[in-house]
Each structure stands twice: as C-alpha cells, then as structure tokens.
Amino acid sequence: xxxxTIEPSTGLATIEPxxxxxxxxxxxxxxxxxxxxxxxxxxxxxxFMGKPEEAAAALMLGDELGLAPVSALRSIFVIGGTPGMxxxxxxxxxxxxxxxxxxxxxxxxKVTVCGRRAGTDHVEKSEWTIDRARRAGYTNNKKYETAPExxxxxxxxxxxxxxxxxDVLTGIxxxxxxxxxxxxxxxxxxxxxxxxxxPPEPAIEAxxxxxxxxxxxxxxxxxxxxxEAITKAQLTKLHTVLSNLGMGDAxxxxxxxxxxxxxxxxxxxxxxxxxxAEAGDIIDALEDREARPFEEPxxxxxxxx
Numbered sequence: 001x002x003x004x005t006i007e008p009s010t011g012l013a014t015i016e017p018x019x020x021x022x023x024x025x026x027x028x029x030x031x032x033x034x035x036x037x038x039x040x041x042x043x044x045x046x047x048f049m050g051k052p053e054e055a056a057a058a059l060m061l062g063d064e065l066g067l068a069p070v071s072a073l074r075s076i077f078v079i080g081g082t083p084g085m086x087x088x089x090x091x092x093x094x095x096x097x098x099x100x101x102x103x104x105x106x107x108x109x110k111v112t113v114c115g116r117r118a119g120t121d122h123v124e125k126s127e128w129t130i131d132r133a134r135r136a137g138y139t140n141n142k143k144y145e146t147a148p149e150x151x152x153x154x155x156x157x158x159x160x161x162x163x164x165x166x167d168v169l170t171g172i173x174x175x176x177x178x179x180x181x182x183x184x185x186x187x188x189x190x191x192x193x194x195x196x197x198x199p200p201e202p203a204i205e206a207x208x209x210x211x212x213x214x215x216x217x218x219x220x221x222x223x224x225x226x227x228e229a230i231t232k233a234q235l236t237k238l239h240t241v242l243s244n245l246g247m248g249d250a251x252x253x254x255x256x257x258x259x260x261x262x263x264x265x266x267x268x269x270x271x272x273x274x275x276x277a278e279a280g281d282i283i284d285a286l287e288d289r290e291a292r293p294f295e296e297p298x299x300x301x302x303x304x305x
Contacts, residue, residue, distance in 0.1 A: 024060075031059040034069055044073045046244055054078075065093060065172065076172075079179040079236055087154035087175040090161040099165050101157065111152035115160035126159040128152040141233075151177060228276040238271055238279060241286040259286070 035055035038044050048055045055073055061083060062072020075089040091101045098118040104125070105112040112127040130148055133139050133155070144151050154177035162169060230238075242248040247256045261267045263285045264278045274282070 027063070028056060028060060031063070032056040035059055035073075038069065038073065043070055047077075047240065048073055061172075064170070065168070066096065067093075077176050077179075079176065082174060082179060083172055084174045084176040084179045085169075085172045087157045087161075087177055090169060090172070090175060091157050094161045094165040094168050097165060097168050099168070101160055101164075103153070106149055106153065108148045111149060111156050113153065113156040113160045115164040117164040124160050124163045126156040126163075128155045154178070230272065230274040230276055230279040234276065234279040234283065235271060237283055238286070241283060245286065245289065 032052055035048075035052040035058075039049055039052050039055050044055065048058070058076045059069050059072050062069065062076055065072075067075060067089075071089075075085050077084050094101055094115070099115065100118075101113065101115040103111070104114050105127075108130070110127065110129045112125065114123050114125045116123050130139070130144070130152065133144060133152065138144065138151075138155075141151070154175055158175035158178055162173075239248055242252075242256055246252065247259070256271075257268065260271070260274070260278075260282055263282050264274075268274060268278075271279070
C-alpha cells in the first residue's frame with residue numbers, strides 16, 4: 001500500500017491520517033521486545049529491571065534523540081513525572097549534531113560553560129558559582145559538598161545545550177541534576193503527629209492518709225511533634241535505595257516499614273508520613289547498609305544522525 005504521495009501542485013509529500021500513529025505503535029512493539037530482553041540483564045540500571053513497559057518508553061524517547069538502546073536506558077530517568085537526562089549525555093548529543101560546547105573555567109566554586117550553534121558566530125555562556133547555587137537553595141543536595149564542580153558543570157552545561165540546540169533535546173527539558181535540585185527547592189509542608197501518650201502509672205493502694213475534697217488532676221493532652229515533611233527528592237532517593245536493596249516492591253513493604261521503625265524509634269504507616277529529618281536518617285542508614293560507592297553514569301553512546 002502506498003503511504004506517501006507527491007502533490008503535483010506543491011511537490012510536498014502527504015501522509016495518510018493516522019499513519020504516524022501506526023508506525024509509532026509498531027516501533028513501540030519492537031521497543032518492548034528489546035526492553036523485555038534487556039531488563040533481565042545487568043546492562044540496565046536497577047530501576048528498569050523487571051519493568052519492560054517503562055524501559056520501552058525510554059527506548060522510544062532515546063530513539064527519537066538518536067541514542068542506542070543501552071545508552072538510552074542508562075541515560076534517561078523520570079523524576080517527579082518529568083523525563084531528564086544527565087548533562088554529560090546532553091553535551092554528547094549536541095556535539096554529535098555539529099554544535100560546539102566547551103568549558104571555559106572550572107573550579108570548586110565556579111564553572112563557566114560556553115557553546116556555539118553550528119553555522120553561527122554567536123557564543124552562549126552560562127556561569128554557575130557556589131554562591132549562586134546557595135542563594136537558589138540547591139546546596140541542600142549533599143553532592144554539592146562531595147562533587148561541587150560536577151554539580152555546577154551540570155547546571156551550566158544543560159543551560160547552554162538548551163540555548164544552542166533546543167531542537168536536538170526535544171522531549172528532554174531538564175537535566176537529571178536539575179530535576180533533583182528543583183525537588184529539594186520546592187516549598188515544604190508541615191506534618192503534625194501526636195506522640196503516643198505515656199502509659200499510666202500503676203494504681204496505688206489506698207493508705208490511712210485522710211481523704212481530701214480536691215478534684216483529681218485532668219490528664220494532659222499528649223504533646224504535638226511537628227517538623228518539615230519528607231521532600232519529593234527524598235522520596236525518590238528513598239525508593240531508589242530500597243530498590244537497590246531489593247525492598248522496593250509491595251512484597252517487601254512490611255520489611256521496609258520495620259527498617260524505618262528500627263531507625264527512627266516509632267512505627268509509621270508509609271514513607272509519606274516521615275518528616276524530613278527522619279527521612280534523612282533512614283536514607284543514610286540504607287546507604288550504609290548498601291555499602292557501595294556512588295557509581296558515575298556511563299557516558300552515552302551516541303548514534304550519528
């Protein structure tokens with residue numbers, strides 16, 4: 001069946017209505033087949049293992065961007081419902097299309113990244129300093145203490161890539177590092193929880209002391225414990241570490257809740273009921289349990305368009 005025809009009057013190709021969707025659906029079937037095979041191997045991140053549907057969606061988006069399947073699965077992440085990509089992968093994609101991106105200055109307190117679109121002389125520049133990041137509230141992320149140059153570079157490089165080659169990054173509005181930082185900077189809500197009242201003292205037997213007409217004291221209301229609620233960034237981190245330890249699914253929910261209680265000293269109904277401080281303690285404990293160093297993402301394999 002002929003799908004595209006050429007109109008004699010305009011010379012433009014026309015596509016039958018719905019044909020793009022049909023082609024996309026066929027491609028999705030192929031992506032799901034590849035994802036099903038890859039998600040059982042160690043070549044994909046743990047958050048894709050056993051999840052061929054999510055992996056297939058990442059493969060489809062990666063294909064549109066020009067990424068090979070394994071590179072797409074190692075480079076594309078979803079945080080808070082928004083897809084993101086590591087800044088280094090953004091740079092690799094933009095450079096593969098002939099655009100220029102380079103680092104002009106780099107230190108633990110300041111990183112300057114420049115870029116120029118192919119065929120133009122205009123240079124875009126983005127500079128991020130540790131003071132600027134602190135004013136924006138991004139230094140709450142502990143990576144600013146352990147790897148400040150990498151975090152500042154990610155912010156500056158992503159900005160430059162979007163400015164000079166937005167067409168290359170269609171479908172990826174943010175870098176993973178930016179999404180993590182935005183989550184930490186969102187307004188916090190306050191959780192109020194009643195502390196369990198102290199059990200009453202055992203009754204004391206009557207003595208020979210004379211009775212009085214004074215009324216019995218009114219039991220006091222249990223005090224309220226307040227604190228900032230767990231952030232979305234902490235929820236994401238918590239679920240990631242739980243998955244790494246094999247406790248991220250519904251079958252291990254009781255095990256996870258028991259671990260929370262062992263760290264914070266009281267039971268909770270779900271991770272959403274944790275305070276920010278409690279979540280931080282639990283994440284630290286889980287990472288200690290995981291006992292493995294942070295693994296830098298592998299630079300993406302870029303397919304020339």
